[in-house]
Amino acid sequence: MSFLLKDEAYDKIIQMINDKKLIYGEIYSLNVLTATMDMSKTPVRDAIQKLVDEKRIDILPSRGIRLHQITKEEVMQHYHFSCAIEGYCVATLAKTYQKDKNNPSVKKLKKLMEQMEKMLDEQKNFNEYFAVDQQFHLELLESLKDPYFSSLKHSSMGFYNHPEIQFTDNKLSRKEVCECHRKILSAICEGDSADAYEALLEHSYVMLKAF
Template sequence: MSFLLKDQAYDKFIKMINDKELIYGEIYSINALTATMDMSKTPVRDAIQKLVDEKRIDILPSRGIRLHQITKEELTQHYHFSCAIEGYCVATLAKTYEKDKKNPSVKKLKKLMEQMKKMLDEQHDFDEYFALDQKFHQELLESLGDPYFNSLQHSPMGFYNHPEIQLTDNKLSRKEVYDCHQKILNAICEGDSAGAYEALLEHSDLMLKAF
């Protein structure tokens, strides 16, 4: 039961981040958050620790918590991770699709893009839009059919695991992100591995500049 409550608390924190109820620079009382979430302290603190481990939240002793202040070094690491790991995946998928036009991963990516297109209006919930964004990147990793690469979707390193990057003052428009995804998918469908890799780099550049 406590494990389930911890997960519920974690999900509530993620939703609060996505809904901009937690914003950069603000310090929040753990007791106040616990009351707002209508939960006991233990699952809330467990969820906070998980977010700390993921470098999503910072604990300020005797003061409270705040959204993690991403350092220049961490941004560089996110950038290198996304370029290296996802770049390899999109280049490989382009080569694979060139040989097999029925590739199931490409079919899924096309479907996700259709769904993302319907979410471009900022009035749609960010949660729904970002879930599709995340699935797009997860599918790139899963396209290799390699258990190790599949496990990397849970890494805190990729840009795709940090929705708050799209919710900064230098907010990216959903259309900008969508266009990057479409460019990646177009190159894959053309069997252009170099073009797919370059499109992925452009996407990572865009995310880097958002901070």
């Protein structure tokens, strides 16, 4: 039961991040957080520890918690990981698409782009938009049909599962992110592995600048 409660607490905190109820730079006490979530301290504390391990939350002794303040070194690690892993995936997918125009991953990416383009209004539900954003990137990993690369979606590296990145002072617009995706997909569909790779690098740099 406690395991299930920990998972519930984890999901609630993630939801609070997505809903911008937890903001960069703000410090939150465990007591206030548990009261807001209407849960006991133990599962919330366990969930927080998991988020600390994922480098999404920092614990400030005797003060409380806050969203993780990513260091310059960590940002560069995320950037290099994204460029290396996703860059390889898009370049490979472009070559694959040249041989098979019915590639299922490209079909999924096209559908995801259509969905994202309907969610560019900043007033529309962020969670739905971000889910599509993430699915686009996860499909790039899945396109290799390699269990190891597929498992990287759970990695703490890259820019996966970090919606708070889009809430920083250098806020990214949905249109800006969508345009990056459009360039990547366009290059893949043209079978141009070099352009696909460059488009992915450009997208990673856009994310890098947000910090």
